[in-house]
Amino acid sequence: MLWRVNPQPEPSFHMIELYTWTTGNGRKPSIALEEMGLAYEIQGVDLAKNEQYSAEFTLLSPNNKIPAIRDRDTGQTIFESGAILLYLAEKSGKFLPKDEAGRWSVIQWLMWQMGGVGPMFGQAMHFIHYNPGASDYAANRYLTEAKRLYSVLDRRLGEAAYAAGEDYTIADMAIWPWVARHPMQTVDLNEYPNVRRWYVEIANRPSVQRGWSILGDTSPIPLPG
Incomplete structure (x- = not known):
């Protein structure tokens, strides 16, 4: 059901x-x-x-x-x-710009999330959080790639307020829920200060908080220490 x-x-x-x-x-x-x-x-x-x-x-x-x-x-x-x-x-x-340059900026960062962040963060969580000890090689491989992607995002957010530019867009909505799993990935957001700033700002948005709490899940949004 x-x-x-x-x-x-x-x-x-x-x-x-x-x-x-x-x-x-x-x-x-x-x-x-x-x-x-x-x-x-x-x-x-x-x-x-x-x-x-x-x-x-x-x-x-x-x-x-x-x-x-x-x-x-x-x-x-x-x-x-x-x-x-x-x-x-x-x-x-x-949340999707009408101008061509802005639109393609959003689409490319959305595709970055779909092709990289989702698969790599997901695999890191699989081997580190859900199946610890199943394969040290796999855990190290996917965590290394996850941290590389965090560095890419941190560099980007040092250039702009949000992933696709100066405005909050669907690209941020795509990336943020995966960054919210950073404790399961054993990633310390304090090592990525620009990501930390962006993540906390979005976590404080009332609409994000409502969208997080779905299907009776009342677990709080994890915040960095």
Whole structure:
């Protein structure tokens, strides 16, 4: 069964159905929906119970990965978190610049997250946090790459306020939930002062805090010491 909750006080036809769970990728669209002010309804897809392989969810996400959305306005379904963020940004007209240079800056940093941060941080967490001792080689390999990516982000955030430039965008919404897993990656954000500044600033946004607390998860956003 999918667990349904509705954070909106007055449901309407004009609503996004979000199918997700409390992972780095899973929190991207809930944060975006809160930031954009779009009405939405969550259906939890419990990964521990393999609900991502249900026939219902497979129709939405052929790759059997969360998150996925259905737009009740149009009937459009979207899977892959990066594609979802682009769709929501275009639907709302927010957090994606209209000018060509700004738009491509956001897209390139979004792709950087999708192609690097998500896979590498995820593997680091797999071998360090969830399966410690399974492979020291793998743990060291993925942690080394994760730290390299943190250095890339730290350098970028020394040049600009946010990942894609001077404005907060969907690129930040994509990257931030993975940085929020830094304790599981054994990464000290104090070693990356620009990332730390950016991370704490975003963590203090009320919409981010609401988007973080989904599906009954009341765990606090981890903050660096």
